[in-house]
Amino acid sequence: TRGKEWAQMVSPRVKPLNILGLGYSVGTDGQVLTGEIVVVKTFEELANRSQEVKGKFVVYNFDFKGYGESVKYRGSGASEAAKYGAIGALVRSVTPFSINSPHTGMQSYKSGVPKIPAVSITVEDAELFGRLAARGVKVNVSLYMEASMADREGTSRNTVSEITGTDKPNEVVLVSGHLDSWDVGQGAMDDGGGAFISWRALSVIKKLGLKPKRTMRSVLWTGEEMGLIGVQAYAKQHAGELNRMSIAMESDIGTFTPLGITFSGTNSTAQCIVNEILQSLNTINATKLTLNEEGSDIDYLMAAGVPGSSLDNAHETYFYYHHSNGDTMTVEDSHQLDLCTAVWAATSYAFAALDDLLPR
Ligand SMILES: [Zn+2]
Incomplete structure (x- = not known):
């Protein structure tokens, strides 16, 4: 169940973020999770900057290169970030066009890596974070998510x-x-x-x-x-x-x-x-x-x-x-x-x- 979910940038100024939790994402355990962000464009950049990630949110602000190519950041961005100690993943929506609309979708966790909250953010907010990071501005974000999985399987039919x-x-x-x-x-x-x-x-x-x-x-x-x-x-x-x-x-x-x-x-x-x-x-x-x-x-x-x-x-x-x-x-x-x-x-x-x- 999605439940309630919200996020906002809390510094350098307060700005609400349009988000959608991703499939199978864990929630924030009733807490508001607050932390600094690290903005990366690719998994390679994430690996190169892995020392900076611990205790922070990773923002994936990839260049959209078609759905098939770009969907990997949504699919495995959370686990890739969690490998280096990130507390959450904020993934640019996988779309070539946006009017500040978040796009959800599947993601999956790798075994052996902590499960951290995974959400989609809008193209506009991802690019805003990208610009602020390029100027060396420290950005802090808060995230609240009630996301939960039912503890039993249901029946569904073709x-x-x-x-x-x-x-x-x-x-x-x-x-x-x-x-x-x-x-x-x-x-x-x-x-x-x-x-x-x-x-x-x-x-x-x-x-x-x-x-x-x-x-x-x-x-x-x-x-x-x-x-x-x-x-x-x-x-x-x-x-x-x-x-x-x-x-x-x-x-x-x-x-x-x-x-x-x-x-x-x-x-x-x-x-x-x-x-x-x-x-x-x-x-x-x-x-x-x-x-x-x-x-x-x-x-x-x-x-x-x-x-x-x-x-x-x-x-x-x-x-x-x-x-x-x-x-x-x-x-x-x-x-x-x-x-x-x-x-x-x-x-x-x-x-x-x-x-x-x-x-x-
Ligand atoms: Zn479909």
Whole structure:
């Protein structure tokens, strides 16, 4: 549970900080934690200045170089700082754009290192700290966090629906998105949109009276944000079926105007088939095929050999909202969602209608 949380700069002047505690972070034990800050840009700088860190907060004010590259400071910044005796980690939000909005997300503690509070701060505050540090100004920060973990595990379920195939009911085309989200905002773009179109694709097929040859299955994963928990249980339970899963599709990188799909398969015949299917979407300009292994939940299915596919879309602003209070229904556009649904329904149905499984 997040509970109450707040932070402020207490010197050289008092300024409230917009923060969000990070996933699995410990709280401050009912105390207000106050200390000086050390501002670093990289883990290398942290290691070089490790002597300065003891008893202080480490501020990560990295240069944003894309989500994949920069998310490591959020993911392991607390433990890296704790190695050298830091009392907390204040991590610049992992976003290319900010209106003073903190962005939360997962972090994990390394074993053998003390667990210290880990919070995201805004790009603006991280840069302010960076400027003050560059001028040699001593900055003190106070932090209060009630963050706590339940002492027992709960039950959560993947949500599954399907249209049984007419000719090959044991072969599966899977479309998916994740149903869980962070507690802030509404989780509309991450991943309400992806879950919506993955459910909607099947209902469109059903409404049109189409009968797929092989089974079309929609899975709305649970526990993605907490560490891909739902898909891991699914992959285990369905291990015997994965060689009959033609393709695993996932939408978790935005539902803006669709451009096409990505494809992870390396078989050139399969790539040709996917490309051919995409040509049917030329009326909505969504014919782009990108060969890569984009995915989150489906990583576990791709690792088991299932070809994977993600919805490619004009998602340049995705991380503006990601894991923040700004991820609300306001950023979803119903026309764009309809187009994404069309791509999802048309491509998944085409895969389900092929004579054979996609060659691997
Ligand atoms: Zn997501």
